[in-house]
Amino acid sequence: MFRSYPPQIVLEAVLNGLLTGAVYALVALGLTLVYGVLHIINFAHGAMLTLAMFAVLVVHLGLGLDPYLAILPLTPLFFGIGYAMQRFVISPASRNDDGAILLVTLGLSIVLENLLLAIFRSDTRSLTLDYSFSVVDLGFALLSLPRVIGFGVAILVAAALWAILALTDTGKAIRAVAREKLGASLVGIDVNHIYAVTFGLGAATLAVAACLLMPSFYVNPRVGNAFVLVAFTVVVLGGMGSIPGALVGGLFIGVVESLCGLYLGESLGQIGIFLIFILVLLFRPTGLFGAKA
Amino acid sequence: MLDVRSVTKRFGGLVAVSDVSLTVPEGSITGLIGPNGAGKTTLFTLISGFQVPTAGEVLFRGEDITGRAPERLAVMGIARTFQIVQPFAGLSVAENIAVGAYLRHAGRAEAMARAEAVAAMVGLADLDRPASSLTVAGRKRLELARALATEPQLLLLDEVLAGLNPSEIRDIIPVIRAIRDAGVTILMIEHVMQAVMSLCEHVHVLANGRLIAAGTPAEVVGNPAVVEAYLGHGAAGRLQKGAANG
Amino acid sequence: MKAYRSLLVVIAALAALPLAVPLLVGAGLFAGPNTFYNLMIFILIITLAAQGWNIAGGYGGQFSFGHAAFFGTGAYVQAVLQTRYGVNAWVALPLAALLGGLVGAAIGTLAFRARLRGSYFALVTLAFAEVFRILANATPITGGAAGTLVPLKIGLGQMQFASSTTFFYLALTFVAAVLLLNRALERSRFGAWLVAVRENEDAARALGVDTLKVKLKAITLSAAITAVAGALYTQKFLYIDANIAYGAWISVEALLAPIVGGIGTVLGPFIGAVALIGLGEAAKTAIHAVFGSAVPGVDLVVYGVLLIVVIAFAPRGLLGLFGKFDLFARFGIFGKRGGR
Numbered sequence: 114m115f116r117s118y119p120p121q122i123v124l125e126a127v128l129n130g131l132l133t134g135a136v137y138a139l140v141a142l143g144l145t146l147v148y149g150v151l152h153i154i155n156f157a158h159g160a161m162l163t164l165a166m167f168a169v170l171v172v173h174l175g176l177g178l179d180p181y182l183a184i185l186p187l188t189p190l191f192f193g194i195g196y197a198m199q200r201f202v203i204s205p206a207s208r209n210d211d212g213a214i215l216l217v218t219l220g221l222s223i224v225l226e227n228l229l230l231a232i233f234r235s236d237t238r239s240l241t242l243d244y245s246f247s248v249v250d251l252g253f254a255l256l257s258l259p260r261v262i263g264f265g266v267a268i269l270v271a272a273a274l275w276a277i278l279a280l281t282d283t284g285k286a287i288r289a290v291a292r293e294k295l296g297a298s299l300v301g302i303d304v305n306h307i308y309a310v311t312f313g314l315g316a317a318t319l320a321v322a323a324c325l326l327m328p329s330f331y332v333n334p335r336v337g338n339a340f341v342l343v344a345f346t347v348v349v350l351g352g353m354g355s356i357p358g359a360l361v362g363g364l365f366i367g368v369v370e371s372l373c374g375l376y377l378g379e380s381l382g383q384i385g386i387f388l389i390f391i392l393v394l395l396f397r398p399t400g401l402f403g404a405k406a
Numbered sequence: 407m408l409d410v411r412s413v414t415k416r417f418g419g420l421v422a423v424s425d426v427s428l429t430v431p432e433g434s435i436t437g438l439i440g441p442n443g444a445g446k447t448t449l450f451t452l453i454s455g456f457q458v459p460t461a462g463e464v465l466f467r468g469e470d471i472t473g474r475a476p477e478r479l480a481v482m483g484i485a486r487t488f489q490i491v492q493p494f495a496g497l498s499v500a501e502n503i504a505v506g507a508y509l510r511h512a513g514r515a516e517a518m519a520r521a522e523a524v525a526a527m528v529g530l531a532d533l534d535r536p537a538s539s540l541t542v543a544g545r546k547r548l549e550l551a552r553a554l555a556t557e558p559q560l561l562l563l564d565e566v567l568a569g570l571n572p573s574e575i576r577d578i579i580p581v582i583r584a585i586r587d588a589g590v591t592i593l594m595i596e597h598v599m600q601a602v603m604s605l606c607e608h609v610h611v612l613a614n615g616r617l618i619a620a621g622t623p624a625e626v627v628g629n630p631a632v633v634e635a636y637l638g639h640g641a642a643g644r645l646q647k648g649a650a651n652g
Numbered sequence: 653m654k655a656y657r658s659l660l661v662v663i664a665a666l667a668a669l670p671l672a673v674p675l676l677v678g679a680g681l682f683a684g685p686n687t688f689y690n691l692m693i694f695i696l697i698i699t700l701a702a703q704g705w706n707i708a709g710g711y712g713g714q715f716s717f718g719h720a721a722f723f724g725t726g727a728y729v730q731a732v733l734q735t736r737y738g739v740n741a742w743v744a745l746p747l748a749a750l751l752g753g754l755v756g757a758a759i760g761t762l763a764f765r766a767r768l769r770g771s772y773f774a775l776v777t778l779a780f781a782e783v784f785r786i787l788a789n790a791t792p793i794t795g796g797a798a799g800t801l802v803p804l805k806i807g808l809g810q811m812q813f814a815s816s817t818t819f820f821y822l823a824l825t826f827v828a829a830v831l832l833l834n835r836a837l838e839r840s841r842f843g844a845w846l847v848a849v850r851e852n853e854d855a856a857r858a859l860g861v862d863t864l865k866v867k868l869k870a871i872t873l874s875a876a877i878t879a880v881a882g883a884l885y886t887q888k889f890l891y892i893d894a895n896i897a898y899g900a901w902i903s904v905e906a907l908l909a910p911i912v913g914g915i916g917t918v919l920g921p922f923i924g925a926v927a928l929i930g931l932g933e934a935a936k937t938a939i940h941a942v943f944g945s946a947v948p949g950v951d952l953v954v955y956g957v958l959l960i961v962v963i964a965f966a967p968r969g970l971l972g973l974f975g976k977f978d979l980f981a982r983f984g985i986f987g988k989r990g991g992r
C-alpha cells in the first residue's frame with residue numbers, strides 16, 4: 114500500500130522534517146517550561162504564537178522591519194506580555210488552583226484568537242520577502258533558506274534557554290520552584306514572580322518562533338492551534354517539563370510528520386502525530402525520553 | 407480474622423515493612439504502635455489493598471487477599487480510615503457518610519437512614535453542613551463514621567485520636583469500644599498510649615519496619631526493646647506516663 | 653416528588669415560552685418569531701451537549717476537552733445512516749446515542765485504565781477529537797471535506813418540521829428528559845459514587861467504590877447524551893462537515909456552558925448556555941450597530957471573557973451567585989447545588 118520513493122526524496126523529507134521539527138521544538142520549549150514549573154498546561158500558548166506572528170506581520174508592514182530583525186524588539190515585548198498575563202490575569206483569576214489555571218488559559222486563548230479574528234478577519238496572509246524562496250543547495254538536497262535559518266536559531270534559543278536555567282540566579286530560582294514550591298518560598302523566593310518570569314520566558318520563545326516562521330509560513334487567526342497541538346505532542350513525547358526532551362521530541366515529530374505526509378498524503382499525514390500523542394499519553398505518560406530537566 | 411504472614415514492602419532501597427507477621431483475632435481490639443516512620447501506615451496500605459506487598463501474604467478469614475483492590479476488600483468487609491483525613495470536602499457530612507452506606511444499601515432512603523444512624527453512633531450532629539466546615543475532631547469522627555457506614559467486619563483505624571485534645575479523646579474512646587461491642591473487629595494504629603492501654607487487648611510494636619514486640623499493653627510497655635525503640639524519639643516518658651494511668 | 657418540583661416548574665416555564673414570543677418580538681428583542689426559535693433551538697442543542705459534559709466533567713470531575721468526539725459521532729451517525737443506508741431519522745437517533753456512548757466507553761477505557769487525570773485527560777480527549785476530525789475529513793463515508801447533506805424532506809417521519817416551534821419542543825423534550833434524569837442521578841447511589849470519585853478517589857475506593865467502573869459508566873452516559881445533541885444538530889441544520897461535527901468549537905461550548913452556569917448542577921448547563929449564547933448574540937448585535945457591519949469572533953471574545961470572569965469571581969458559576977439571593981433559595985427554584 115505504501116508507495117516507494119527513491120532514497121534521495123526520503124532523505125530530503127527527513128531533512129525538511131528536521132527543519133520543521135526545530136521550530137516545533139521551539140514552540141514546545143515554552144510549553145514544557147511552564148508545565149515543568151507550574152504543572153499545568155498553558156492552553157493560551159497557541160494563541161500567543163498567533164499573536165506573535167501577527168506582531169511580526171504588523172511591524173513588517175507598518176515599519177518595514179525585517180522579520181529576523183524583529184526578534185530584537187519582539188522578544189522582550191513578549192516576555193513582558195507573558196509576565197503580565199500570568200501576574201495580572203491568570204494568577205489572580207485562578208487563585209493558583211490547577212483546574213482553574215487550565216480554564217483561565219483556555220479562556221485567554223479564546224479571547225486572543227477571536228480578537229485577532231475581529232481585527233484581521235479570517236484571511237490568510239504571508240510576507241513577501243526577496244529571500245522567501247531562496248534555497249540552500251547541499252548537492253544531494255535542496256533546502257529552503259528561511260527554514261535552515263530557523264533551524265539554526267531555534268537550536269541557539271534552546272541552548273540559551275538551557276543556559277539561563279542552568280547558570281543564572283533567576284534560572285536557579287525557577288528550578289527551585291519547579292522542584293519544591295513550598296521550600297522555595299521558605300528560602301525567600303517570590304514564587305509568584307518566578308511563575309510570571311516562567312510565563313514570560315515561554316512567551317519570549319514564541320516571539321522568536323514567530324519571527325523564524327513568518328518568512329516561510331503564513332498567518333491567520335487560527336494558525337497557532339495547529340502548532341500548539343503539535344507542541345503538546347512534542348512536550349508529552351519529550352517528558353513534560355524536560356527541555357532536552359522537547360528538543361529531541363520536536364525534531365522527531367518533524368521527521369514523523371514529514372514522512373507521514375510523504376507516504377499518507379497531506380490530509381491524513383497529520384494523523385500520525387496524534388496517534389503518537391495518544392499512544393504516548395496512554396502508555397508512557399512520563400515521555401519517551403525520560404529524564405526531567 | 408486477619409492473618410498477616412511475613413509481609414515485606416520495599417520502596418527502592420528503603421524497606422518500610424520487613425517480614426512482619428501478626429494476627430488479629432475476631433472480636434478483638436488489637437493495637438499497632440511504634441515510633442514515627444516505623445512502617446505502620448504502610449502496613450495498613452498493604453492490608454487494605456492500596457499497595458501490593460513486595461513479599462508475603464495477607465489472609466482475611468482464611469482467604470488470601472494479597473494485592474486485591476481496596477474496593478473489593480471493602481465489599482468483603484475490610485474498612486480503613488486515613489491518618490491524613492480525606493473528607494469529600496464538597497459534600498455535606500451526611501452525604502459523606504452515605505457514600506459508605508451505599509455499599510450495602512442501594513436505595514437513597516435506606517443509605518441516608520443508615521448514615522444518620524452511624525453519625526449518631528460516633529456522635530456527629532448537624533449533618534447538613536459541609537464537611538469542609540468540620541473541626542479536626544469532627545473530621546476524625548467523620549473519617550470513622552464513613553468507614554463504619556460500609557458495615558465492615560474488620561476496621562483499620564490509623565491514628566484516629568491524633569490531634570485531638572484530652573477531653574475529645576476521652577469522648578471518643580467509648581465510641582470505639584461500642585463499635586467493637588457491636589461485633590466489629592478492630593486493628594488500630596495509635597500514639598495515644600492512654601487509649602491503647604484502655605482499649606487494646608493485644609499490642610504489636612513496629613520499629614524500622616520490623617515487629618520488635620507483642621503482648622498485652624502492660625507487657626509491651628515494660629519491654630526494654632520497646633522503650634529503646636521509642637527513646638530516640640523522646641517517647642519513653644510518654645510510655646511510662648501511659649502505663650501509670652493505665 | 654418534592655425534589656423534582658422545582659425542575660418541573662422550570663420545564664413548564666420553558667414549554668410556555670412560545671406564548672411570550674409575540675411580546676418579545678413586539679418589544680423589538682427579536683426580528684421575528686423564527687429568529688427567536690432558531691436561537692432557542694441552538695441554545696437547547698448546546699445545553700444538551702453541555703448536559704452530557706456535565707455528567708463526566710461536573711459530577712465526576714473528569715474534564716474532557718474533546719466532547720466533539722461524541723457530538724460529531726452522533727451528528728455523523730444521524731446523517732450517514734439516513735443518506736447512505738436509508739435508515740429512518742427516528743431509528744437513527746437512538747443508534748447515534750448508542751454509537752456515541754460506545755465511543756465514550758472506548759476512549760474512557762483507554763484513558764482511565766492508563767490512569768490519566770487532570771491535564772493529561774484533557775489532552776488525550778482533545779487529541780481523540782482531532783483524530784476523528786482528520787479521519788472524517790479524509791474518508792469517503794462521511795462525505796470527506798465536502799461534508800454530508802441530508803436531503804430536505806419535511807415530514808414527521810423524517811424528523812423535519814415546517815414550523816420551528818415543533819423542533820423547539822423536540823429539543824426541549826430531550827433537554828427536559830436529561831434534566832430529570834440528572835436529578836434522579838443526583839439522588840442515586842451512582843450519583844453519590846460519581847461525586848465521591850470527583851472529590852477523592854482514594855477515599856472513594858476505601859469505601860468500596862469501584863472508581864474505574866463509575867468513571868466508565870459516567871463517560872459512556874455523558875458521551876451518549878452529547879451524541880444526541882449532535883444528532884439533533886444534524887436534523888436541525890441538515891448539513892455537517894468535519895469542522896462542525898468534530899470541531900474544537902463544540903468541545904469548548906460543551907465545557908464552557910456548565911462551568912459558566914454552575915458545574916455539577918442540574919440547571920448549570922442550561923443557565924450557562926443561555927448566558928453564553930445570549931450575551932454572545934447581544935455583543936454581535938451591539939457591535940453591528942456601532943460599526944454598521946458584522947465583526948467575526950465578537951461572540952467568542954465574550955465567551956472567553958465570561959469564562960475568566962466566572963472563574964475569578966464566581967467559581968461556582970452563575971447559579972452559585974443566584975443561590976445567594978433569598979428569593980431563589982426560598983422557592984428552591986434552582987434547587988440545591990447537586991452534591992456540593
Ligand SMILES: Nc1ncnc2c1ncn2[C@@H]1O[C@H](COP(=O)(O)OP(=O)(O)O)[C@@H](O)[C@H]1O
Nearest residue numbers: 417420422440441442443444445446447448449
Ligand atoms: N509511597 C512511598 N514511597 C516511598 N517511601 C514511602 C512511601 N510510603 C511510606 N514510605 C516510607 O516508609 C517509611 C514508613 O512510613 P509509614 O508507614 O508512614 O510510617 P508510620 O505510619 O509508622 O509513621 C517512612 O520512611 C516513609 O518515608
Ligand SMILES: [Mg+2]
Nearest residue numbers: 446447448489
Ligand atoms: Mg502513619
